[in-house]
Amino acid sequence: MKQKKTVAVKIGQMTYHISAEENSQYIEDIAQEADRLICDIRDKNPGLSTTNIAILALINTLDKKAKDDLNNSKLAENAEEYFEKYNQLNANVLSLRETCWELKKELLYYKNLCEVYEDRIDELNQISFAEKITNKLDGVLQEQKPLDKLQTSFAEIQIGSEDD
Numbered sequence: 001m002k003q004k005k006t007v008a009v010k011i012g013q014m015t016y017h018i019s020a021e022e023n024s025q026y027i028e029d030i031a032q033e034a035d036r037l038i039c040d041i042r043d044k045n046p047g048l049s050t051t052n053i054a055i056l057a058l059i060n061t062l063d064k065k066a067k068d069d070l071n072n073s074k075l076a077e078n079a080e081e082y083f084e085k086y087n088q089l090n091a092n093v094l095s096l097r098e099t100c101w102e103l104k105k106e107l108l109y110y111k112n113l114c115e116v117y118e119d120r121i122d123e124l125n126q127i128s129f130a131e132k133i134t135n136k137l138d139g140v141l142q143e144q145k146p147l148d149k150l151q152t153s154f155a156e157i158q159i160g161s162e163d164d
Helices: 024-044 049-144 154-163
Strands: 007-012 012-019
Touching: 007 024, 012 024, 024 049
Parallel strands: none
Antiparallel strands: 007 012
């Protein structure tokens, strides 16, 4: 069990000795707030007795506490709702990460497939180019006649021009 501490505090022009288990600074802070409330009520209502000022301060404090409790309960309800939404969003994020991962794997597959097709196209282009060169060379070689057929005599030239 904690040891009680006694602190002398001034509230509404009177000194009180308060004993509590909390630390001294906490007790002094609470007493200072009580003194502020008492002084505010006294300044606004100078004709009230000390007892009436204390009762009004107590009522104002309890009203503030009730409003704070109501606000806290609303916050707690909202916190549960937000926690559920957070969990749903977190599940959605995990699902999207998984989908993203699957898409990355699929993209990598298609990237590799494109590289294979590009290599194959390059091979086909090289073969096609080689075939074109070969075909041109074959055509040139087929059009060439042996040297003795290319030679003509003047008589053949004259006969060919008479036919024209």
